[in-house]
Amino acid sequence: MARSEQDMNRREALTRLAAGAVGVAATPLWVQSLCAQARVEAHAHAAQAALSAPAWTPAVLTPRQNEAVIALTELIIPQTDTPGAKAALVNRFVDRVLSSASTADRGEFIRGLTWLDDRSQTRAGKDVAGASRAELTTLLTPLAAEGAHPPEDAPGVAFFQAIKSMTISGYYTTEIGLRQELGEDGRMVLPAFEGCTHPEHQ
């Protein structure tokens, strides 16, 4: 029966996960798992937390870790001519995904964040939450680079991949991300569907 796109994304995320076939070969399973979970949360309306409530406290992250996640998500999708991940409260989405993830995957994420804190301490003398934007950029650039990485960077590379994917799933399912940034018009009742009318595409 092949369901609609939204369910297809969810189903695909889950079934490919089950088959151990998500992503590129080098991606650790926990990263695949969290990214799939983020897509499920974003697409399948499975989130349960009061993501936009004024008095929000994280369910999984410590206050300091939450500050770190705010800084990292905003670094990944920053404010430009439209608001960034911080304004879109993507940290709350990340916390939500972690709270519905398996204990093992959640543990991997927190270990990755701790690893990044340690490296930040070593390199800049402060943790992620305390680092400047420039310091964080320096910290993340080698981890985000394409291609091979030194083996000692592996935990950081995997962590960055996970938080990047979660940030994208979270940000582009908010009204800020989908409507303001991408320009989705949100119209759900159309009298007719015109399709492509560009002569150059015919």
Next chain:
Amino acid sequence: MQVISPPKVYPVIVIGSGASGGMAAWNLTRQGIDVLLLDAGDKFDRSKYWTHVPPWDAQARLARGERPEPFFLDTKEQPYLTPTERKFSLTRVWGHGGKTNVWGRVSLRLSDIDLKAADRDGWETAWPISYTDIAPYYDQVEQLIGVSGGTDDSDVLPGSKFLQPPPAPRCGERLLQKAMGKLNIPVVAGRRANMTRPTRGFPACHYCGNCGNGCDTASFFCSADHLLPFALQTGKLELRSNAVAARILTDENGKAKGVQYFDRRTGAEQQVLGKVVVLGASCVDSTRILLNSKSSTHPNGLGNGSDVVGRYLCEQIRLNARGYLPALEGTPTRNDRGIGGEHIYMPRFNHRPGRSRDYLRGFGAQFWNTWSNWNGPQEGSDRIPGFGASLKQQIKRRHPAWFEIHPFGEALPYAHNRITVDPSRVDRYGVPLLHIDYRTGENERKMTEHMADTIEEIVKAAGGVLVNYRRGDLDANGSAIHEHGTCRMGSDPKRSALTAFNQMHEAKNVFVVDGSAFPTATEKNPTLTILALSWRATDYLAQEIKRGSL
């Protein structure tokens, strides 16, 4: 004094209210036959559908404790078993209308290329019917349910006479179409059960694209909207909800005499009597019911003296390739919702001269997610390198440019691909669980190669770039949700379970009308054919009842 009245005997008991069972109930009741319809679930509540709820609003609603209708059966409630090393992804919907509440709506007629495949290549048994047997029923079904599509008929896709106008392709679909044209690979307007014209009092599609959440205006075919209410109007239908059918009961002659079911809310066992049983619980669940219906006359499961029931499970194989078209990068985000899902289809072409390869049967392709996604980022967006403002800009530029190609291919029927029941493992009612053992073989591997070549050829011609592509990486078995073959029809009772009219060879008053009756999976989506065959089978059944032969 106590008056003992004999228990009611229904002329027909139908199990399942999706495409197959819903059609059976509708077609029998309109011909004046009383039907008891058992469904394992309840009616889904349209007022609770989240059809028009954007993702951010969904999260706010969830925070208030609201939930969308839970269409999919939880494996915690009904587990199923597989060998550890061979997972099978099974999707079940228990509730009025079954999977037609959320189906993909792709509606492709089988042709004699499909129906005569085994006659040509000799692999396993042939369909006992040909296109001319089923064509009049396709005509009726399409007029009843409203299917949109083009006039681009071919030997693969015949019979567009009653189709409603198709929605126009989106930009990415146009570009893929153009590329396929250059390669002489066929591409047609999608044929899908979204009404683009008002039909039988139902409004036309309003192009919100969120069909997978259930349609708030019933503008695509769902048995619970388009069949069951009309059957109830006849006064001939009794619809019993939350009745989880477990076994078909038989008499000393081996004929069906009723159904044992369990109340899903209370767990209480119930039995109802009927002169005829029509099974339409979906391929996998109907098979489970038959195999659990053991008796002294049917020691191997009902109607299974031939040992074919449960065997020859054929699901389709599917590849999913994703990428982007640089020609569309940086163009404005469009409202691409349309009828949700693709507007074009690639029919099978490997039987054409110069196109044949070293494998049997064939594949077609669908093109989901070839659009500006309206529900979030396209998958693959997180594969754009880097972070920061440049990443944000790239995601936006690429948003309208993504495409996907999903070939669906026929998997051959093999005796070892099998559904069994495990008496040592039971569900909450004490009924043995399903065990699904499924794997694909060398023919499917070769077909996968051809699928991958085709994808790569099309992408090259379209100037596209594949992202995170792993050649030959098939979706998990079960992903197509197109199970067939485990109670197949055929002319030889030693090699098939059903006649050409879906009647059990070994129990004349039992009809099985869902996808389990298909001897082959074909590469096409089955629902349209299930509707046509169930209509045809129950026309025959109604005649037999009127003639008194059952």
